[in-house]
Amino acid sequence: MIRISVCMATYNGELFLKNQLSSILCQLGGNDEIIVSDDGSVDDTISIINSFSDSRIKVFFNKNRHGPVGNFENALEHSSGEYIFLADQDDIWLSEKVDTIYELLLDYDLVLTDCEVTDHLYNTLTPSFFTYRRSHNGFWANIYRNSYMGCCMAFRRDVLRYALPFPKRIHMHDWWIGLLVEAKGRVVFYNKPLIKYVRHGSNASPTGGIGFGFKEQLANRFWLLLNLAQRLLV
Template identity: 55%
Template sequence: MATYNGEKFIRQQLLSILPQLSSHDEIIISDDGSIDQTLTIVAQLDDQRIRVSRNEGLSGPLGNFEQAIQRATHNLVLLADQDDVWLPDKVEVMRSLLQTYDLVLSDCQVVDGSGLVIHDSFFRHRGSRPGFWNNLFKNSYVGCCMAFRRDTTNYIFPFPAQVHMHDWWIGLLVEAKGRVYFYQKPLIQYVRHGANASPTGEVGYNLIRQLQNRFLLLFHVVKRLVV
């Protein structure tokens, strides 16, 4: 989990995750210099499974998530945003599917900050489907819905500084090199409250920037594959 000024939602998010974990699991939080009560709220939970690193200047979510993933010590990695809610069977489903696949992307419910459903299926709203070219053209790799085997870090690291976001990069690389599965049931409530650290899709980017994002992703994926 990458955090930055997430005091409004982080408690409910962690309380949705912790009951699903065993005593041997871990939550890695990489905080990019929060100046609100985010880390105080985390500390108040007083759970030994939560490991926090405090950082500054990590180039936003891209660098923050890269550091969080690097600190993970277990074989399976589930990405989490600071402001969503995990449904009760998320960890169990992901753990089972990752015995077969290198990366799993689940559907989600899209909700507002009050928990009201905006879209009951992100996949259906987005037209999501697997495939490298499908997702280069119209990305469905939302990080908070992703889980992957830790051995994929042998080729997804380091994140190129020029790529748009970590989740799109990871998804495309595993599409190219590994086994991907799209799980058709929602496993989280994906909260869109207007102050999220990253937009859904490429909201706010003009056509030139969107084309640049795809060119840079394709360039760096090809470069990584031929190394």
């Protein structure tokens, strides 16, 4: 049985992918897996993955909608592990991440950890995202100011029963998953950074950078709440 599935969405990730995969693989056991969903990369992303020659890495090409939401959905659909870790292609996992989160998942349905925000050279910009964001758990608190970043999340497989499929009109998958577990399960915020969250100017998410306009923020929350109500009332 697969113990841990690391689900990673890739798209033209050649600059940082090798370091990220190296930081993950050394923490996994022989019965773990990395599920990579690639969204049509035209750089050396696939060549870099293949260069590891590691049977724990399994690559699937995204045939869902393009972009992070559909790409992560494809990865999750191909996962088989008891515990699911989400991973971006351009971060660095600190050495104690897997062991720490695994122990927490014995008691909780979802774990969200703090992270250290860095630039593309891994120089620290913000030592604690939680402090910067004033993060804490709570459904309405995270509707107002979302702290659920996928790269810092892991959850039990049971979560997929009610999180998938992703609605067509949600802004981001991680926000959706986090709020669903807030409503239906047990969440813990772990206050120690367990990754270097790399900001390099080409990230798929603006988290920690320039945000969205007011109208777009309202629209995102409207569709999020509507879809949450529909899913939770089933």
